[in-house]
Amino acid sequence: MEGSILEHYKNILDLVPCGICQVALDDDLTILYANQFYYDIYGYTSQDAEEKGFTNARFILPEADFQMIHKKLLDQVARGKTKFQMEYRGVHSTGKILWLLVQCTCDPNIPGSVLCSLMDIADRKRMEDEIRMSMEESKTAFALTDKYMYIFDVENRRLFQPEATAEEFGLPVVADNAPYSIVESGTIDEESRQEYIDFYESIIQGKPKGQTVVKKRKKDGTTGWYSAKFAMIYDSEGRPRRAIISSENITEQREKELTYQKWSQHFKAQEGKTIGYYEYNLTKDAVEAGDDPPDYLRPFEKYTETVRYIAERFVFEGDRARFYNFFNRDKLLLRYYNGQSSGNMDYLRKRDDGSLYWVRATVQLIADPYNNDVRLFMMTLDIDEEKTETLRLQRRVEHDGMTGVLNRDTFMTRVTEALEESGPAARHALIMLDIDQFKEQNDSYGHQFGDQVIKETAGILKHFLRRNDICGRIGGDEFMVFLNDITSEQDVIPRIAQLCDLLKRKYPEKGEVSCSLGVVFYPRDGENFKELYRNADIALYEVKRAGRCDFRVYEGEAASNPVHSEPGI
Incomplete structure (x- = not known):
């Protein structure tokens, strides 16, 4: 009885107008069952298929395609996918290449095989190829313009676009379910989504032409404004079939006015909260508008004159060079033409009584919407209050709480930055040091004495350093010093010897405290922090092995292995 039922269903499946098969997930994808239409697709009958060797999927697939399909099937099953689809090429008995769409279903209760239904999609592929060639023809003409061209298949809601355009926006060349799939991809900016949908809905409704302006997002995250127009192509019965869409990037002209209005309104909205708000025409080096200027600025008509006066009268001497550099007219114009339209600078400003306070100068560079002049909002x-608190918190995060020198992570970061900014002729020294027999002293005289020794060691190092040198506590009784931009290795050796002597001191009733130092030079002993750290560690080990209370310059690693681990890089 069961056999007759099975034969009954097989007879039904033979009448289904699509190929159905069940294949084993073995090396050849052996066919466990196939209906008659499956064999018809490839030009065989179920009777002669086995005779000709058509017992597995490998037989009717190009070898490269088979390997790809076999891998994908196994991958999908391994990932627990129960339904998925693929497009692939098959070989007809006549040698003709077929294009097929296969829908795959995996039943967890029947492991080791997959049920597939196949459809011949050669016509669809042919149509896509025709459209592609048509687009290639049009693209040749459009290549001479700054416009994009798309074709919208009205009936199938399918958008065809040039490969370069699709890549630019991170979209498929053929986008199904347009416009909604494109909206869902995030390509259309939220503020323009309804306009974009309305544009395509008017195409779907069969209108002869239309236009819109929308904001779109490229794959790299940048956005721009695009105008789009369409013209409808109708079939012989007057039904809308295809829309030819022409799109143009109008970001520059669109954003000029919008940006100018936005920033003008934003800066003016801050009036009453600012020390000063001004507008300048950098192109003409002219003062334009802003707050009602104080009497001392009224005589100045040029931007450069105003900057010079403010710098000399109000800016703290230590920040004056940075102020001049930031507000340099030529550099601001260069920044604008390089695509950098905004910036800010924090600096110390003088009050009338001579006291200092932190201010932030914010600038926005905008093209005048009516000419090519570059305008500066400042x-x-x-x-x-906020800056002082930020600096306090930053110091707590970056500095060692006991000694006030940089902590381990900050020291590594600062030295790495200094090395990366070094020119080809730069020379630096890195010193690793620790306190000799510190554990014994700490155990003998107590933690209070140990803390005193660590703090005084840090104090000696800070007093020894120049302004651009860097000092950090690496952990426990270990410190590192980075001597930035030395003249030569020979010239700095006496200075290191002096430091070694300074670190040697006597404590009544507790004896002498000294330090051992390992010294390396950049770039001779390493071109990055990790290499310098490792070699300084080796040099330090050599000092300790030789008796401590001295320094040693790294001379290679033939001596022995270091005792410290690398600094967690």
Whole structure:
């Protein structure tokens, strides 16, 4: 009875107008069952298939395609996928190449095989190829313009676009379910989504032409404004079939006015919260508008004159060079033409009584919407309270709480930055040091004495350093010093010897405290922090092995292995 039922269903499946098969997930994808239409697709009958060797999927697939399909099937099953589809090429008995769409279903209760239904999609592929060639023809003409061209298949809601355009926006060349799939991809900016949908809905409704302006997002995250127009192509019965869409990037002209209005309104909205708000025409080196200027600025008509006066009268001497550099007219114009339209600078400003406070100068560079002049919006805010607190918290995060020198991570970061910024002629020294027999002293005289020794060691190092040198506590009684931009290795040796002597001191009733130092030079002993650290560690080990209370310059690693681990890089 069961056999007759099975034969009954097989007879039904033979009448289904698509290929159905069950294949084993073995090396050849052996066919466990196939209906008659499956064999018809490839030009065989079920009777002669076995005779000709058509017992597995490898037989009717190009070898490269078979390997790809076999891998994908196994991968999908391994990932627990129960339904998925693939497009692939098959070989007809006549040698003709077929294009097929296969829908795969995996039943967890029947492991080791997959059920497939196949459809011949050669016509669809042919149509896509025709459209592609048509687009290639049009693309040749469009290549001479700054416009994009798309074709929209009205009936199938399918959008065809040039490969370069699709790549630019991170979209498929053929996008199904347009416009909704494109909206869902995030390509259309949220503020323009409805306009974009309305544009395509008017195409779907069969209108002869239309246009819109939308904001789109490229694959790299940048956005721009694009105008789009369409013209409809109808079939012989007057039904809308295809829309030819022409799109053009109008970001520059669109954003000029929008940006100018936005920033003008934003800066003016801050009036009453600022120390000063001003507008300048950098191209003409002219003062344009802004707050009602104080009497001392009224005589100045040029931007450069105003900057010079403010710098000399109000800016702290230590920040004056940075101020001049930031507000340099030529550099601001260069920044604008390089695509950098905004910036800010924190600096110390003088009050009338000579006291200092933190301010933030914020600038926005914008093209005048009516000509090619570059305009500068500049606003100065009092940020003293928040900046002071930020610096306090930053110091706590970056510095060792006991000694006040940099902590391990910050020291590594600062030295790495200094090395990366070094020119080809730069020379630096890195010193690793620790306190000799510190554990014995700490155990003998107590932690209070140990803390005193560590703090005094840090104090000697800080007093020894120049302004651009860097010092950090690496852990426990270990310190590192980075001597930035030395003249030569020979010239710095006496200075290191002096430091070694300074670190040697006597404590009544507790004896002498000294330090051992390992010294390396950049770039001779390493071109990055990791290499320098490792070799300084080797040099330090050699000092300790030789008796401590001295320094040693790294001379290679033939001596022995270091005792410290690498600094967690």
